Amino acid sequence: MRKTIAKEAILKTINESDTALSQAEIQAILPDGLCNRVTIYRVLDRLVEEKSVHQITNIDGVVKYANCHSCSTEHKHDHIHFNCEKCNVVTCVEDVEPTFKLPSNYQINQLNFMVSGVCPDCLDS
Amino acid sequence: MRKTIAKEAILKTINESDTALSQAEIQAILPDGLCNRVTIYRVLDRLVEEKSVHQITNIDGVVKYANCHSCSTEHKHDHIHFNCEKCNVVTCVEDVEPTFKLPSNYQINQLNFMVSGVCPDCLDS
DNA sequence: AATTTAATGCAACAAAGTTGCTTTAACAAA
DNA sequence: TTTGTTAAAGCAACTTTGTTGCATTAAATT
Ligand SMILES: [Mn+2]
Ligand SMILES: [Mn+2]
Ligand SMILES: [Zn+2]
Ligand SMILES: [Zn+2]
Numbered sequence: 001m002r003k004t005i006a007k008e009a010i011l012k013t014i015n016e017s018d019t020a021l022s023q024a025e026i027q028a029i030l031p032d033g034l035c036n037r038v039t040i041y042r043v044l045d046r047l048v049e050e051k052s053v054h055q056i057t058n059i060d061g062v063v064k065y066a067n068c069h070s071c072s073t074e075h076k077h078d079h080i081h082f083n084c085e086k087c088n089v090v091t092c093v094e095d096v097e098p099t100f101k102l103p104s105n106y107q108i109n110q111l112n113f114m115v116s117g118v119c120p121d122c123l124d125s
Numbered sequence: 126m127r128k129t130i131a132k133e134a135i136l137k138t139i140n141e142s143d144t145a146l147s148q149a150e151i152q153a154i155l156p157d158g159l160c161n162r163v164t165i166y167r168v169l170d171r172l173v174e175e176k177s178v179h180q181i182t183n184i185d186g187v188v189k190y191a192n193c194h195s196c197s198t199e200h201k202h203d204h205i206h207f208n209c210e211k212c213n214v215v216t217c218v219e220d221v222e223p224t225f226k227l228p229s230n231y232q233i234n235q236l237n238f239m240v241s242g243v244c245p246d247c248l249d250s
Numbered sequence: 251a252a253t254t255t256a257a258t259g260c261a262a263c264a265a266a267g268t269t270g271c272t273t274t275a276a277c278a279a280a
Numbered sequence: 281t282t283t284g285t286t287a288a289a290g291c292a293a294c295t296t297t298g299t300t301g302c303a304t305t306a307a308a309t310t
Contacts, residue, residue: 058182106248108240109210111239112239114182114236
């Protein structure tokens, strides 16, 4: 994957954010005119394929992207994600990995665990 | 909520299915011309509000609807859902409820736990 | 049977994402 | 440094999916 202005800016946006971002949110953050909206879609696809970012599907169906925090050895993204219904923010709860026991005759490729409610910040205010 | 032909047919379709169904899938199952596609959207919204069916957001963002199986006392839907990448079917794995420990300063309203991979049926074939 | 109003049908609209194709620019080789 | 190759970007058109407004229909209550 070539090191283009759009790719660098989008990856930087995701990595500097402490919440998961959608295409629309990334577009809003990027300097106006930095790149076409189609380019954002295409760069995001490539970043996911390249395993440079994680993909989360929010409880409302909107796809969000988050930085790979501790994926140096292995690309892993099995923690819980929290969707705040007040501030509409999705965060990686990196230290909370759920446990569950599916029968062994299921082949597991991917997890998407969403918890929705009200975040600590919105609760005390 | 009034007992209409569309509502009865849609609820029956969901209840008779052993997999979760999307609006598009329900529309394909219903007899042609039974009701307008907009009606399906509106009936589904009401069935969810009325707590007659459960709502699941698949890993691809598509919303699916499943019957309330053991919700006579309480409307609860915290088990895992499995998305098969081969047969493209979403099933409720009713007996597998994940455990996780979020800090108490999170207010939890709703869960959406998806596991994606290959289902037992598709594995041995 | 008459009344009320929830529910439906239909058309138009809106949001979100995709595709085809031309042009641009990253980057490697000469 | 120039040249060639092709991935990536821009742009317009399109598709898909879901929503809204409003007139009409039909459930349910009296
Ligand atoms: Mn995450
Ligand atoms: Mn279920
Ligand atoms: Zn919040
Ligand atoms: Zn399958």
